[in-house]
Amino acid sequence: MAGSEPLTKMQRHPSFRARKAVPGKELSPQELSPQIEARIQQLWPRFPEGRAGQALCLPVLYLAQEQFGYVDAAVVDLVAARLGLTAAHVTGVATFYFMINKARPGRYHLQVCTNIGCQLMGAYDVFERCKKRLGVENKGTSADGNVTLTEVECLAACGYGPVAQIAEREKPEIPLYFENLDAKRIDAILDALAEGRVPTELGN
Amino acid sequence: MGLFDVKIISEHFGVPEAKGLEYYERKGGYRNARKACGMAPESIAAEVQASNLRGRGGAGFPTAMKWSFVPKDADTVYLVVNADESEPGTFKDRHILFWNPHMLVEGMIIASVALKVRNAYIYIRGEMAREYQVLQAAIDEAYAKGYLGERIFGSGTSLDITVYRGLGAYICGEETALLSSLEGGRGWPRLKPPFPAVKGLWGKPTIVNNVETIANLPWILEHGGKAFADLGTGRSGGLRLVSVCGHVNKPGVYELPLTVTGRQLIDEVCGGIKGGRKVKGVIPGGVSMPVLAPDELDVPFEFDALQKDERIREVEVRPGQKFDLGGNRTLRTMAGSGGVVVMDDTTDITQAAWRIVHFFAEESCGQCTPCREGTGWLAQVAHRIAFDHGRAGDVDLLASIADGIAGNTICALGDAAAWPTLAFLTKYRDEFEAKVRNAHRPKGAA
Structure with a gap:
């Protein structure tokens, strides 16, 4: 996300404000890794018709965190777009669970x-x-x-x-x-x- | 064989190759899953009914009765295994997942045949990364052998098992919160009824059972429900995994008869209290459960006994006023999750009580006001008592907040914070009052 663009409403959410100060912001994600894509393909049929997208919200968020180290607004957007969910829903999930890092942790x-x-x-x-x-x-x-x-x-x-x-x-x-x-x-x-x-x- | 020699689940704990399918099958594993695939669902349910198996997750609800709530004409039924073990003091399911994953898988096949399940899920705690890997490897092995997937064991039964990882939320161990989480949302509990057995995952009938409950099924099918019931006592069948932590010489996970008392557990099983000191308090079933004082330890750690035995004092809101559990019932304690926390006479009970309510304040999901606000308030007041800043009236305030939470929330987390608070106050009130009396006060304060 280029720095000059105005922030969307979701990106102004207090949970994600800290994002701007996070070191390594230049790593802002462009796409989910092929491994995540493979895992989505593998798990998708395990859930009922029309339910898989939402059901995969937790697994994909976790895998995305493995890829990027943390989950910020940009990662939320990626996950939401891939699974057909609203960014609001994915934000709600990401902020509920303790194991999702909102900022980049140490090594x-x-x-x-x-x-x-x-x-x-x-x-x-x-x-x-x-x-x-x-x-x-x-x-x-x-x-x-x-x-x-x-x-x-x-x-x-x-x-x-x-x-x-x-x-x-x-x-x-x-x-x-x-x-x-x-x-x-x-x-x-x-x-x-x-x-x-x-x-x-x-x-x- | 001695009292503690019979083992159903824990026999192969600690044997590295026990994780593998080859070892498990050599010891007779999957024989009963194969047998189940040729059995009528009703006859499996009948064995479970005869076994007096009760849920090992916390409530001790009879498993066969839970199963019987599934509507007979249901087109889709889900089985969900609750492996979200996070009740402080409890670490037994982690042992099953790590040392004996195939026993869980075999139990799930048996339960799935009995309940006519096509898709089963295991919801495992996110923190348990190692256990997840072991479990997933076991499931992959079972798929490769044709024990899972299409037409298992060459029978007409098909079953898929999917492992779903949590992301760190205690509340997801509550069955309806678990379902909300498994559907891909926040782990928010739902009102009951409808119970999950009628309306659960994606609105379909769903049975949520604990890991240990399911792991008992192969043995029940092998030896018959009656043999399992005979191992137990009264209305509770089988043995029980108990995890013991705190000030004992030999903490760990033990599979024991239900007749074992608290004192036997400490002295005979766990080698007594560290340093030869004296016991001060014992939490019998995870920190949600009311604590037992030293003179209450001769009661068997069994579901009914811990609830009803009159040697255990009733929990009070204030001296002389019994806590009302609803329907004119009083509260003594419960067997809970089998997580036993032993505290010796050097323990500061007020600090232990604070740490417990602090935990519930951290883990409250925030849906219900009495719990969201109440647990935080409890933690605040308990903290100032425990760390020498208590104020006059704080002890009564603590009791009043706890009493205001209990029974007024969607799920049991509110009760889980209130009950131990009231029990600590009932049994160690003097200590709380002494702490407040001796608190550091700013100059000039009363």
């Missing part, structure tokens, strides 16, 4: 659970340590753009808490779980991320 997305099972085992100490070391608040990205830190709700690994999950921008499909975290283990994880790698040896 690594570190998600720390602080819910009850993890809280009892010291998750807030782990989370505070992450905040301090990265110099960010919840949902913030470190100054070098390397790590985005998010406090998340239960990851269904309560017996092995505190638990964190790391998603890597280049490999969004396989986030790793890191269990039984304490100061030492989270330090090792943060060190590895700073070196530019996910410490798979610590995960499972």
Whole structure:
């Protein structure tokens, strides 16, 4: 989308205002990848006549996020056009679900659970340590753009808490779980991320 | 065999090759799916009826009864497996999906024959990326073998199973919200009735069952409904997966008889409380459920017992005034999702209570005002009590907000926030009051 064009009504929606400040805006999408197209073709017949377009809204949004890293107004327009939905509907869906990033996250997305099972085992100490070391608040990205830190709700690994999950921008499909975290283990994880790698040896 | 030796679902947990079709079939897998394809739907339903199988997702509703609500003349029926496990404290379905995906697929084939389903869906939590890959691989294997797709096992039955990934919303574990999400919209719950069994996915009759519920079906068909009922107690058949977290020596997922009490679970199954400390409170079925105090742990963790046993105190709105569950019923607690949270005597109950209501405030879908506004207010008040800024009257305020939410919303999320709040206040009121009394106050304040 060229910068000089006036914004459409949807693009003026508060959820998408931040888009202008997002680094990497030049990557604004032109089209969905052939992989997404193939997946649409594969899934389309699994839904009843006339329902597939809407039913595919979640899967395609997620795949588009894998392709572009986040979902902004331009991605919404692409998804809506491909599935025959209104941009309003797709925006409604995209803003409802927690896993859709409205802005581009860091290279690594570190998600720390602080819910009850993890809280009892010291998750807030782990989370505070992450905040301090990265110099960010919840949902913030470190100054070098390397790590985005998010406090998340239960990851269904309560017996092995505190638990964190790391998603890597280049490999969004396989986030790793890191269990039984304490100061030492989270330090090792943060060190590895700073070196530019996910410490798979610590995960499972 | 000892009390804890019988296993239906968890026998192969931890065996890496158990994920594969070859291993599963070598252990007798898919035999019962094949058998089901040659059976009359009614006779499968009759076995399930005889088994006393109750839904393992939270409500404990009898599975056969749920199935019986599908109109007999329905032209299209959908089966949806609820794999959106996100109730804090619960991590049992994740184990089934990861270690035993074929058992779920086989159970789905059996249920689909019984319900005359052509298209079935599995709605899996978005965060469970690994489990999704394992499950999808298992389904692909089953397709390659002709166990799914057109004319499965060479019979007249055809079945497609599609895995649908959620995108991170606790509310989508509620069955009508799940259907809204699966249709490609926001995960907003719908009013019941009509129940999904009558009017569900795209307006068609739809059965939504939990992963563990469905995974029990192959065993039921193999050994007969009666054998399953005999494993259980009273009106509840079979065994149950229980996930235990918190301050125990051996947290994890265990498949146990329904007669096991809270105390046995902690001491005999989970090796006692960490560091030899004492138990302070136990949440028996995910954080939506009222907490149990140490003197209430000799009750079996079974659906009916947890609701009715008089050794468990009734939840109160304020001292002496019992909480009204509607229809003159009182609330003790419930078996819920089998997620057991154990808290030892070093736990600050007010902080645990705050974290729980904070969760519900985060996850409220926003449709109903009492829940949208109420959960946020609960979290705010609970936070200031827990972190030493409580004000006079806050404890009663908390109870009054919770009582105002309960029963006044479309789905159970409002209740799920209100019930534990009231239970914490009923059983640990002194602690909340002490926190308020000792709160840091600005100079000059009362």
